Each structure stands twice: as C-alpha cells, then as structure tokens.
Amino acid sequence: MQDERAIPILVAVLEDGDQETIVRHEAGEALGAIGSQTVLPVLETYLKSEIPEISETCQLAIERIKWLNSAEYESGPMSDNPFSSVDPAPPSSHESIAEAEQKLLDENVSLFERYRAMFALRNVNTDSSALALTKGLSCSSALFRHEIAYVLGQMQNRVTVPALIKQLANKDEEGMVRHECAEALGSIAEKNCLEALKDFLRDSERVVRESCEVALDMFEYENSSEFQYADGLNKVTDTI
Numbered sequence: 001m002q003d004e005r006a007i008p009i010l011v012a013v014l015e016d017g018d019q020e021t022i023v024r025h026e027a028g029e030a031l032g033a034i035g036s037q038t039v040l041p042v043l044e045t046y047l048k049s050e051i052p053e054i055s056e057t058c059q060l061a062i063e064r065i066k067w068l069n070s071a072e073y074e075s076g077p078m079s080d081n082p083f084s085s086v087d088p089a090p091p092s093s094h095e096s097i098a099e100a101e102q103k104l105l106d107e108n109v110s111l112f113e114r115y116r117a118m119f120a121l122r123n124v125n126t127d128s129s130a131l132a133l134t135k136g137l138s139c140s141s142a143l144f145r146h147e148i149a150y151v152l153g154q155m156q157n158r159v160t161v162p163a164l165i166k167q168l169a170n171k172d173e174e175g176m177v178r179h180e181c182a183e184a185l186g187s188i189a190e191k192n193c194l195e196a197l198k199d200f201l202r203d204s205e206r207v208v209r210e211s212c213e214v215a216l217d218m219f220e221y222e223n224s225s226e227f228q229y230a231d232g233l234n235k236v237t238d239t240i
C-alpha cells in the first residue's frame with residue numbers, strides 16, 4: 001500500500017525482538033517499499049542485527065531508498081514489471097539470461113544487485129529464466145532463497161514444481177523459505193503440487209502448516225463458484 005501513515009507501527013514491529021523474524025522482515029521490507037528517507041536511521045541500526053534475515057532486509061531497504069533518489073531512477077521508467085508488485089529492488093537491465101543467472105548465483109556480488117538480477121529473470125518469464133531462478137534456491141542466504149520462492153510463485157510456471165517440492169520437503173530449510181515454497185505450489189496448483197501440500201499439513205513448523213492450509217483453501221476457492229463470480233475483480237493468487 002506504500003502508505004506513510006504505517007511507518008510508526010512498522011518501525012515498532014521491526015524493533016520488536018519478541019516478534020517472529022519473518023514478521024520483522026516484512027515490516028522492514030515494507031519500510032523500503034514506502035521509500036521514505038526518514039526511516040534510514042532505524043534501518044541503519046538494524047543493519048547491524050545479528051539475525052541475518054533482519055540485517056539483509058535492512059540492507060536491501062536502504063539500497064532501495066537510495067535507488068529511489070538516484071540518477072538512474074530519475075532518468076526515466078524502468079522496464080515494465082508485468083506482475084505489478086512493489087518489489088524490494090528494481091530489475092537489472094541489458095542482460096542476457098545467462099548473465100543474469102551468473103550474477104544471481106555469485107555470492108560475491110551485493111545482495112541488492114543479485115535481487116535486481118532475480119527480478120530481471122522473473123520479468124523475462126520463460127521456462128529457462130524460471131529454471132535459472134530455481135538454482136538460487138541453493139544460495140547461502142535464507143532471505144534470498146525465500147524471495148526466489150516468492151517470485152517463482154508469481155511466475156506460476158510448472159517447470160519449477162520439482163524444485164519447489166524438494167525445498168518444501170527439506171526439514172533443514174528455514175520455515176520462511178518453506179512457507180514461500182508452499183505458497184508458490186498453491187499458486188501453480190497442479191495435481192502434484194496439491195499432493196505435496198497435503199503432505200505438510202501436519203508439519204512441525206507452524207508457518208509451514210499454515211501456509212499449506214492457506215494454499216489448499218485457495219485452490220478450493222479458485223475452483224468454486226464463488227471465485228467464478230469474483231473473477232475479473234481481482235486475481236486471487238496475486239493477493240498472498
């Protein structure tokens with residue numbers, strides 16, 4: 001929504017050490033999306049958080065706010081985002097799929113630049129760009145892996161299903177990554193996706209159980225007469 005009136009509560013959530021990391025992350029990301037320079041000091045503070053997902057979120061939000069005030073942003077419209085989401089980084093431009101993939105997977109490149117390559121690959125939206133993105137599910141940053149899974153959900157390309165199921169099934173993976181894999185499988189909604197989601201309805205991690213429950217309910221809703229009626233107003237899978 002990018003409404004500046006939300007800034008105080010979002011700052012309070014980001015600062016609240018009793019909150020789940022995934023919630024604090026979304027609050028930090030929302031501050032980056034709103035894009036006000038007034039939050040730079042608080043973002044700088046949590047850039048030093050010992051929780052990598054919080055620190056990395058603040059790093060990205062700071063970079064996004066700086067980018068909003070850069071010559072590149074001023075110099076005109078970026079390439080179109082066919083998904084009309086407010087992204088934590090703009091897509092990179094003038095890159096082949098192979099170049100973007102190389103940057104995506106390069107652990108020595110800054111996270112912001114790797115996010116830019118990720119959104120460029122998403123916007124290309126072909127089987128090969130989707131498969132290039134699935135390779136990012138093995139990168140070292142959990143935050144990065146969760147965002148990869150999120151964009152795969154936006155793309156809804158069935159070629160990514162095996163990689164998403166594998167990551168959802170990996171009990172050593174972080175809950176926030178498995179959560180995004182479950183949601184992505186729910187948006188793709190092929191038969192094998194639904195079977196995988198059912199397998200994790202009783203997962204020991206709450207965020208995983210709840211994601212599978214929501215994803216399966218969403219599938220049912222999309223195939224119900226209620227959705228046929230609502231179709232055209234809003235595409236339901238875009239709302240989570």
Ligand SMILES: [Fe+2]
Pocket residue numbers: 025026029146
């Ligand atoms: Fe997120």
Ligand SMILES: [Fe+2]
Pocket residue numbers: 179180240
């Ligand atoms: Fe999410």
